[in-house]
Amino acid sequence: MVTLDTIANQALQKLGVQGISSLEEDTEVAKDCRLALPSVIGSLLRRYSWGFAETVQIVPRINWEDNGTYKFRFPSGFISLLHTERDWEVLGEYIYTSNDQPIRLKYIRYVEDPRRWDHLFRECVVLKLAVTLCDRLVQSESKKAFLSQELKSALEEAKEQERSGRDNQPWQWG
Template sequence: MSSVTSICNLALSNIGKKLISDINEQSTEAKTCKLHFDLARDTMLQGYEWEFAKSIVDLAEVANTRADRWERTYTRPTNCLKPIRIVPEVYVSDDIEVPYAATEGFIFCNQSPAKLEFIRRFEDPSRLPPLFQDALSWALAAKIAIPLTSDQSTRKDAYQIATSTLEAAKVADANENYSTWAENSALINARG
């Protein structure tokens, strides 16, 4: 089962450093991994619309602070790393987009009630797909290479491998989901 420590150990192994027993131990390796792990994970999650990290939630409406532009103001979920879209009240097709703005911890739009589809902070490493874990270990390796090795070449190599493993993870993730909503909707409309 994967854990933060096991992913950190992959990263440490990737750059030829000593493995750790626990992320909270007092070694330089553990402290460096702990410093960079959350940001490396969240950066990877925010940078792509990962199927495994998507979530939909009803937004909580608050006092409108932008009434000059938007009819409604909602609190942005605390675990929201990347808003994807406001889910339309009635599904017609994937092409229907509800305008919104996400800033200052709020989501602004003209729809009420509103549901937000977003990329969430995914804190349980045991549920991360294997290719994402591999890409994350290389991204973390690129971040910790200089503090732990002072070797630009090691960092450069880790960054290049991180880039290629990230692309492989994206391809695998994109192949995880296939939606026939649009096709079925077009067929139903053609019958009518």
């Protein structure tokens, strides 16, 4: 079973650093991994439209603004907006539109459980975590450059795989 501990240990292995028993252990390495993982996951989810993280949700309006627009709050776990059925504007953590009906959003949500991740996304998280930790744990510019290139290649492969899978299927509301 893949866990965040597994992901952290795979990244540490790529760095040539001793693994950890758990992200919760009281060591500097575990603390570094624990602090870095959420932003690594979030930034990779935001960077591309990963199919496993896509979801559709109907969002009710929360109130009417004096300027004639309606205000809607992004759903919990929201990372980035892919599509909505109407014209809208994003300001801060809200969506504004002139229509008072609930909005159907297609968006990328935060998925922390690595068992739900695509295998290529998992590899990208491992590599990005290794790159993120490299300066602190091994101070090797050559290793960081090598891992950065591996990450770039993994992202390109993931995008190509996703694109080829989607080219054969017309987009529809889920």
